[in-house]
Amino acid sequence: MSLRDISIQINNAEKIGITYHVSPDGDAVGSALGLLNGLRFLGKDVYLISKDIISDSLRYLKSSEEGDGETIVPTKDTDMVIVLDCGSFERISADLKKFKGEIVNIDHHITNDHYGDINYVDPKAAATAEIVFELLEFLGIxxxxxxxxxxxxxxxxxxxxxxxxxxxxxxxxxxxxxxxAARLKKIGVNNTFIYTSLFDNKSFNKMKLIGRALTDMELLLDNKVAIIQITESLVKDLGLLNHDTSDIISFALQIKGVEIAVLIKEAEDGAKASLRSKNNFDVRKIAESLGGGGHIKAAGVKIKDVTIKQAREKIIEAIESAMN
Ligand SMILES: [Mn+2]
Structure with missing residues (x-):
């Protein structure tokens, strides 16, 4: 279905829930709140469904307080739920198992499995928000x-x-x-404020965690692979449970000659690893070989019942065989 046709379906809906993937990032939250605020302005009855609490760093976005983790199931009178930036039904930050209305799946992940009644997946969109921008134009913003x-x-x-x-x-x-981006800049969107809110807004302890994690970073396999490990005790010491580590792994990719960055985090029942690549090395394949998934340049995997050391060995082995 075209975006124009989807806009007509949205106009015909009476009550609309909007949701995204679990652990919503800036694209998920920005897309959902952008659509929510736009539709509300147009007079639509719309609300956010979110199992997750929107992170503090995104609280400058209008209506972000509605992502309080308390609305999980659509209300009875909801006839449409729009899911944004989410590749699979299992990863939706809402319980839609009993939902009888229409599910509209709008996303940019190439791996999206088309779980919606209406699906619009554009892998060429850098962010789901690019699709939302165009959709809102069709809707009349x-x-x-x-x-x-x-x-x-x-x-x-x-x-x-x-x-x-x-x-x-x-x-x-x-x-x-x-x-x-240029059109948004033209109407006065404050790019510096957004950048600062997103990135120049770390707690002192978060910065210390970055420092400690980088101090113990290793280079392996001809200095092409950088590995960072974060133990539970380190995180607890600094009082940083459930923090985001995506900014830590990006430091490893900044090293000259490094092609793959790996961040391994100790978890209660095993270890979680994130993988990033700088050029064209396919880290999704490595993650998949260990039971995980993701994108070519950014993937992740959870390995159960291992120590962080064992997880490290497994990942290095998988990278080594993928490199040969
Ligand atoms: Mn996205």
């Missing part, structure tokens, strides 16, 4: 006009784009990405 609404919505969508493009540095950035 005029992004040429500077209003309180376009500014609020624009701040949400710009946040998504900055998040999923690594602040415009990744290879997923296209002409469309910059065009949308």
């Amino acid at each position: 005029d992004f040429n006009e500077k209003t309180e609404t376009t500014l609020d919505v624009g701040t949400c969508l710009y946040t998504s784009i900055v998040t999923d493009t690594g602040a415009f540095r990744h290879s997923n950035v296209t002409f469309r990405t910059h065009t949308i």
